[in-house]
Amino acid sequence: MEERLQTVLAPYKGKRDMLIPILQQVQAALGYLPDDAMAEIARTTGLPESRVYAVASFYAQFRFTPRGKHTIMVCRGTACHVRGAEKILEETERTLGIVEGETTKDLEYTLETVACIGCCALAPCIMIDEDVEAKLTPKMVSEIITGRNTA
Amino acid sequence: MTFAEIQAQANLEWEALNNGGRPQITVGTATCGRSAGAMAVVKAFEEELQAKGIDAALVEVGCIGPCYAEPLVNIKKPGWATVSYRNVTAEMAREIVAAFLLGDDPLAKYALGVFGEGEIAGIPNILSTPAFKPQERRVFRNCGTIDPTNINHYIANDGYIGLNKALGMRQEEVVDVMKRSGLRGRGGGGFPAGRKWEAGLKAKGTQKYVVCNADEGDPGAFMDRAVIEGDPHSVLEGMIIAGYTIGADTGYIYVRAEYPLAIRRLERAIQQAHEFGFLGQNILGTNFSFEIRIFPGAGAFVCGESTALTLSIEGKRGMPRVAPRPRTTEVGLYDKPTLLNNVKTFSSAPMIITRGAEWFASVGTEKSTGTAIFALTGKVQNCGLIEVPMGITLRDIIYDIGGGIADGGQFKAVQTGGPSGGCLPESLLDTPIDYDSLDAAGSIMGSGGMVVMDEKTCMVDVARYFLDFTEIESCGQCVPCRLGTKQLLDILKDICSGRGKPEDMDLLYELSHSVHGGSVCGLGQTAANPVLTTLRYFRDEYEAHINDRCCPAKVCKSLISYVIDKEKCVGCTLCAKSCPVQAISGEKKKIHSIDQALCVQCGVCLEKCPKKFSAIACVSPKVKQEES
Incomplete structure (x- = not known):
């Protein structure tokens, strides 16, 4: 981790106004923002650690815990909501055995909700990594996830 | 190269593509198209063209708008009208190649319609259908027709003419045209764009900025993404014109990190604009220089607010500045004068400069000129992105363009403007779409989300x-x-x-x-x-x-129960098998019953019960316990 972190941080010494791009890149390299990395970002930019945490905790994109190999994002956009996103979320939670925001014990899946994927015409939908699964029913959700696990 | 030479070269390439005697296949591969499987369709066409040895141009374009018909494929075969195919799969792609490109059967059964010159028997002209007739594509002028990764396509379609023209005008003249056009901020607030540009020009300071707000965070709105993915240069051109007008040398595009394809398209477009001399030092031989940087937003809805957005670019928490606060045009990014507009506002500027303020104001209403873009979604037949003249009624949008309520439902409400907007009932369906009328009805234009709700929405x-x-x-x-x-x-x-x-x-x-x-x-x-x-x-x-503890739409779980109709249940056991909490009991071929104390109201049983029996019903208010 140390080495990857240094590579990412190298061009940003003292660049305080680049804090958000730095956090994005560190998270892209490490998968999340561990405490050590936060301290290192503070040292590199010359910002107090409290400021780095203040900014990171403000934005939805940043997380402080490790993530699963795959991310399942359940869309909670308005169009999905009126077409039954709530039931899709419940079924996903039931199938994975975790609730929104958690990661499965085997570190396989992280379950999140998102304000809108922007596929409103195909509602309700979820996104598994980069793939969108559209026009879902609760039944399809459990089939998709179980299907992936046995494949 | 001079601008005329750049244009000549671009026109040559565009002509060769369109009238070069080869068939042309365009596939919409913006995010929405991709979600529906467009990339598999592109691959199928590629393989099939190669296998059959057909010389045809295969072009990936942006979003055409009718999301309900994605993936959408257009085929322009010399001597024929252009045929638009809906919901195309890889298999259909192979079929279309064999029937239409090798043979002369345009496969009317797969067609959405035709456009361009000529007619084909059995396929309607798209532009005469109720879904398209009321539409007026201006901001979407190039979306779905040009390859967004090819700057020549943009130039050949009147691209960068506005910039070239603006650079020959005085800054005050550009402001004047923008003011006379009546364009109002397309981010939703509706502040007159010309007046904002004027304030930017008049603001004192040697360092000024232009910022494009592409932090489209409203759930239910995705038109800014479509514009960037389908026509990124129109946004850049608008920003460069704005930069020249107010005297800025740097522009930022604040775009959601959740829009990776839009970011890639912008990066590419910026690089091409540099190569062609539309960005960088001494643009088109003048002494005006301008750079554009991309800033991926990190996910905070409030950053759509201008002061929060500029603070976010500075690397801070995006919390709106407290009152009393000067306008962003005076104290904005890094405390310098900053002109901040939405994606669609910038995208509108080039055509206003090119075609004139009067042309722009020729559609729309007196106080809301031009067109409005909506993401029409929810319980409506034809979901998608639409562009209509301001002043059209909600009814026309929902029933003509949208094709009415989906699944035979009853209209209940239409929600416009996202979380800041409101829900309007049937009695207000004849409200014209413009900033002031929607405001008076208690909703707002907002960023353009339009979600239709039926009787099953609480x-x-x-x-x-x-x-x-x-x-x-x-x-x-x-x-x-x-x-x-x-x-x-x-x-x-x-x-x-x-x-x-x-x-x-x-x-x-x-x-x-x-x-x-x-x-x-x-x-x-x-x-x-x-x-x-x-x-x-x-x-x-x-x-x-x-x-009454009753949810008339039967949505609120605490107020509903699922019950089995004893007259209709045949004991097929499907519901019992699918119940996640084993709340349903009953033997095969015997009437089943639901234990209300165990039931979690997930509704899976209702979904599973075969339509021919329809033995399960959802009721509100709650029932105590089913008699068994």
């Missing part, structure tokens, strides 16, 4: 849903917003779960006004709109929830 639940969103997204610095949205949400949750009290409605009303009056930014000031409009137009639903 309006109290919709209000709860939006407050859930604003409560999370409130930045927290104004107490009435931070705590007010929380209290509103708690009261709405109580009502939805059957704990509502008669006095709650007055309390909601009073709290809504406190949140509105006590917040510094637009998020807080409008957060209560969904509550206020649902209270105003759908009070009977609140009353049913509170007084």
Whole structure:
């Protein structure tokens, strides 16, 4: 981790106004923002650690815990909501055995909700990594996830 | 190269593609198309063209708009009208190649319509269908027709003419054209763009910035993404013109990190604009220089607010500046004068300069000129992105363009403007679409989300849903917003779960006004709109929830029960097998029953019960325990 972190941080010494791009890149390299990395970002930019945490905790994109190999994002956009996103979320939670925001014990899946994927015409939908699964029913959700696990 | 030479070269390439005697296949591969499987269709065409040895151009284009028909493929075969195919699969792609490209059968059964010159028997002309006839594609002028990764396609379609023209005008002249066009900010606020540009020009300072707000965060809106993915150069050109007009040398595009394809398209477009001399030092031989940088936003709805957005670019928490605050045009990014507009506002500027203020104002209403873009979604037949002249009615949009309510449902409400907007009932369907009329009805134009709701949508639940969103997204610095949205949400949750009290409605009303009056930014000031409009137009639903513990739309779980009709149940056991909590008991070929104490109201049993039996029903108010 140390080495990857240094590579990412190298061009940003003292660049305080680049804090958000730095956090994005560190998270892209490490998968999340561990405490050590936060301290290192503070040292590199010359910002107090409290400021780095203040900014990171403000934005939805940043997380402080490790993530699963795959991310399942359940869309909670308005169009999905009126077409039954709530039931899709419940079924996903039931199938994975975790609730929104958690990661499965085997570190396989992280379950999140998102304000809108922007596929409103195909509602309700979820996104598994980069793939969108559209026009879902609760039944399809459990089939998709179980299907992936046995494949 | 001079601009005329650049144009000549681009026109040559465009002509060769369009009239070079080869068939042309275009596939919409913006995010929406990709979600529906467009990349597999592209691959199928590639393989099939190669296998059959057909010389045809295969072009990936942006979003054409009718999401319900994605993946969408257009085929232009010499001597034929262009045929648009809907919901194309890899298999259909191979079939179309064999029948239409090798043979002369355009496969009418797969066609959405034709456009361009000529007719084909059995396929309607797209532009004469109710879904397209009322539309006027201006901001979407190039989306779905050009390859967004090829700057020559943009140039050949009047691209960068506006910039070239503006650079020959005085800055005040550009401001004058923008003012006369009547263009109002397309981010939703509707502030006259010309006046903002004028303020930017007049602001004192040697360092100024142009910022494009592409932080499209409204759930249910995705048109900014479509414009960037389908026609990125139009946004860049608008920003460069704005930079020249106010005297800025740097522009930022603040774009959601959740839009990776849009970011890639912008990066590529910026690089090409540099190569062609539209960006960088001494643009088109003048002494004007301009750079554009991309800033991926990190996910905070409030950053759509201008002061929060500029603070976010500076690497800070995106909390709107507190009052009294100077306008962003005077003190903005890094405390310098900053001109901030939405994607569609910038994208409109080049055509206004090119074609004139009068042309722009020739459609729309007197106070809202031009076109409006909506993401028409929800319980409507034809979901998708539409562009219509301002002044068209909600009814025309929902019933003509949208094709009416999906699945034979009944219209109940239409929600415009996202979490800051409101829900309008059937009686207001003849409201014309413009900033002022929507405002008067209690909703807003907003960023253009338009979600249609039917009788299966609970309006109290919709209000709860939006407050859930604003409560999370409130930045927290104004107490009435931070705590007010929380209290509103708690009261709405109580009502939805059957704990509502008669006095709650007055309390909601009073709290809504406190949140509105006590917040510094637009998020807080409008957060209560969904509550206020649902209270105003759908009070009977609140009353049913509170007084009768009944959810008329049968959405609120605490107020519904699933029951088995003993007359209809044949004991097929499907429901019992699918129940996740084993609440259903009954033997094969015997009548089943649901244990209400165990039931979690997931509705899987209703979904599973075969249509020919339809033995399971959802009822509200709740039943105690089914008699067995």
